[in-house]
Amino acid sequence: xxxxxxxxxxxxxxxxxxxxxxxxxxxxxxxxxxxxxxxxxxxxxxxxxxxxxxxxxxxxxxxxxxxxxxxxxxxxxxxxxxxxxxxxxxxxxxxxxxxxxxxxxxxxxxxxxxxxxxxxxxxxxxxxxxxxxxxxxxxxxxxxxxxxxxxxxxxxxxxxxxxxxxxxxxxxxxxxxxxxxxxxxxxxxxxxxxxxxxxxxxxxxxxxxxxxxxxxxxxxxxxxxxxxxxxxxxxxxxxxxxxxxxxxxxxxxxxxxxxxxxxxxxxxxxxxxxxxxxxxx
Amino acid sequence: xxxxxxxxxxxxxxxxxxxxxxxxxxxxxxxxxxxxxxxxxxxxxxxxxxxxxxxxxxxxxxxxxxxxxxxxxxxxxxxxxxxxxxxxxxxxxxxxxxxxxxxxxxxxxxxxxxxxxxxxxxxxxxxxxxxxxxxxxxxxxxxxxxxxxxxxxxxxxxxxxxxxxxxxxxxxxxxxxxxxxxxxxxxxxxx
Numbered sequence: 001x002x003x004x005x006x007x008x009x010x011x012x013x014x015x016x017x018x019x020x021x022x023x024x025x026x027x028x029x030x031x032x033x034x035x036x037x038x039x040x041x042x043x044x045x046x047x048x049x050x051x052x053x054x055x056x057x058x059x060x061x062x063x064x065x066x067x068x069x070x071x072x073x074x075x076x077x078x079x080x081x082x083x084x085x086x087x088x089x090x091x092x093x094x095x096x097x098x099x100x101x102x103x104x105x106x107x108x109x110x111x112x113x114x115x116x117x118x119x120x121x122x123x124x125x126x127x128x129x130x131x132x133x134x135x136x137x138x139x140x141x142x143x144x145x146x147x148x149x150x151x152x153x154x155x156x157x158x159x160x161x162x163x164x165x166x167x168x169x170x171x172x173x174x175x176x177x178x179x180x181x182x183x184x185x186x187x188x189x190x191x192x193x194x195x196x197x198x199x200x201x202x203x204x205x206x207x208x209x210x211x212x213x214x215x216x217x218x219x220x221x222x223x224x225x226x227x228x229x230x231x232x233x234x235x236x237x238x239x240x241x242x243x244x245x246x247x248x249x250x251x252x253x254x255x256x257x258x259x260x261x262x263x264x265x266x267x268x269x270x271x272x273x274x275x276x277x278x279x280x281x
Numbered sequence: 282x283x284x285x286x287x288x289x290x291x292x293x294x295x296x297x298x299x300x301x302x303x304x305x306x307x308x309x310x311x312x313x314x315x316x317x318x319x320x321x322x323x324x325x326x327x328x329x330x331x332x333x334x335x336x337x338x339x340x341x342x343x344x345x346x347x348x349x350x351x352x353x354x355x356x357x358x359x360x361x362x363x364x365x366x367x368x369x370x371x372x373x374x375x376x377x378x379x380x381x382x383x384x385x386x387x388x389x390x391x392x393x394x395x396x397x398x399x400x401x402x403x404x405x406x407x408x409x410x411x412x413x414x415x416x417x418x419x420x421x422x423x424x425x426x427x428x429x430x431x432x433x434x435x436x437x438x439x440x441x442x443x444x445x446x447x448x449x450x451x452x453x454x455x456x457x458x459x460x461x462x463x464x465x466x467x468x469x470x471x472x
Binding site for chain 1: 296314366426466
């Protein structure tokens with residue numbers, strides 16, 4: 001069972017950047033894209049996000065499943081929203097709707113406005129994914145905590161993050177081993193069938209020993225940290241981070257995107273756009 | 282007295298070594314268990330999954346305090362999203378909602394528990410877990426700003442209600458089981 005972080009973008013141009021840039025770029029992009037409503041602008045944002053994603057050098061065959069799964073999920077979410085709102089949301093809340101057809105069984109109207117809203121929603125989410133995946137795959141797992149510390153997170157919070165990332169592979173292995181051990185005894189905790197209560201009862205023999213064992217075992221870590229005087233003085237980090245010109249350039253581009261998106265939003269130039277080909281325009 | 286909650290000497294909001302380690306273990310467990318126990322998407326919802334591991338979050342908040350609960354939810358959910366392939370930033374507001382639910386479970390645990398039997402604590406933990414879930418996940422209404430294409434009806438019926446109901450059921454079942462399992466161990470450890 002492989003469930004630890006995969007550094008798929010190792011050696012890429014983006015992986016060579018300061019990890020703070022990767023984090024700040026994702027945040028700046030998400031905050032900017034949230035403010036955009038117009039599907040045309042969101043399409044441009046998605047193209048920019050995909051160009052950025054390409055810099056991460058993540059082999060497509062390794063993330064093909066994620067992209068397919070996420071795309072289907074996002075389209076399904078947008079589709080359900082289309083049916084529920086019927087187009088009466090966002091910038092079209094009070095607009096006259098253009099009904100294109102009705103769903104056969106539900107008789108729910110599918111409107112041009114609803115499809116236009118779905119387009120905006122889908123494009124924005126796909127763009128989120130494109131800037132988020134490099135954080136997961138093109139940053140060295142060991143850089144998360146030090147990057148957060150250098151971005152101003154307190155030492156204790158950064159160390160908590162560091163410790164979490166260190167614990168994760170061990171605990172995943174413990175879950176896998178416990179599942180195997182129970183299966184050897186003829187108990188299949190991940191078997192299909194049954195309602196939620198039955199399923200929870202089925203996984204309790206996995207969760208309880210792993211969780212309680214982990215907490216009890218944490219005493220050793222706590223003692224070791226206390227004995228080494230954790231938290232009594234200013235903490236230093238072995239890894240040093242330094243911004244290079246390319247880091248500033250990349251960060252500047254994302255900040256420019258954020259400023260532009262904020263301007264478009266505040267000036268009223270990013271409203272929901274009715275796709276003209278749906279209404280014969 | 283057994284100590285299902287943090288000792289009073291440490292304070293509800295203090296960030297001691299113990300809080301840091303418990304928070305890290307909680308977040309890692311929540312992420313790892315989430316990875317193993319994603320059951321299925323609830324049909325007709327906006328990507329809401331049945332996730333029995335949710336009970337881990339409310340247990341850590343209830344048993345070890347609001348700081349541990351918040352980190353367990355926020356970091357654990359972001360890591361689970363990373364492990365399952367969507368990245369930590371894509372749905373950040375769900376991670377914040379998880380964090381708030383854990384924080385509230387810790388606040389309720391710290392306020393409502395000052396002794397009593399393990400059984401009583403288990404019963405109280407159910408109420409705390411369900412209430413924390415219902416209140417904490419109100420944060421997802423921020424989608425009215427983040428995704429203005431979603432109507433209030435969609436958020437209510439396709440996201441908030443299915444999430445609170447499914448997570449509430451899982452929390453109501455798993456939290457007391459873990460409280461009852463942890464109490465004797467914590468006594469043995471002198472915690």
